[in-house]
Amino acid sequence: MDNSLDKFGKFLVENLRDSGINHFELLLKAQWKAPALQSIQNELGELSDSQTETVKKAFIASIDSAIHDFLFALQEQADFKNEIRIMVDNNNxxxxxxxxHGESYSDDGWNAKYSKYEMIE
Structure with missing residues (x-):
């Protein structure tokens, strides 16, 4: 059953955390061609290296917090209402x-095992 939990963790890290951070890094490099992203890419390009690093840390901390809050809410659902379930290999x-909500963290958590990006400390 741990395999189902790790499958979900890997999916979440790759398709939410890493995808979001990768999108942000491409914004920093002004790689996106979409007209709606040109202004923000230009503004990010005007930041100093120190400011860019601070913004990146804030972005990663925000995405990690959102994932934590989502998983906490999912755990609360399972513990009390059980109306929303995520099933992997027929396991909730x-x-x-x-x-x-704590599975992402620690030296052997999902982020350490599956993410291309380090945790913000």
Whole structure:
């Protein structure tokens, strides 16, 4: 059953955390061609290296916080209402953990195992 939990963690990290951070890094490099992104790319390009690093840390901290809050809400659903379930290999992933919102963290958590990007400390 741990395999189902890790499958979900890998999917979440790759398709939400890393995807979001990668999008942000491409904004910093002004790689996007979409007209709606040109202004923000220009503004980001005017930042100093120190400011860029601070903004990047804030972005990663924000995305990690959003993932944590989403997983906490999912755990609360499983513990009380059980109206919303995410199933992997016929297993409710929230029921496989004693606190799914903590699975991303630690030296052997999902972010450490599956993310291309380091955690912000």
């Amino acid at each position: 992933i929230a029921e496989l953990s004693d606190g799914i």
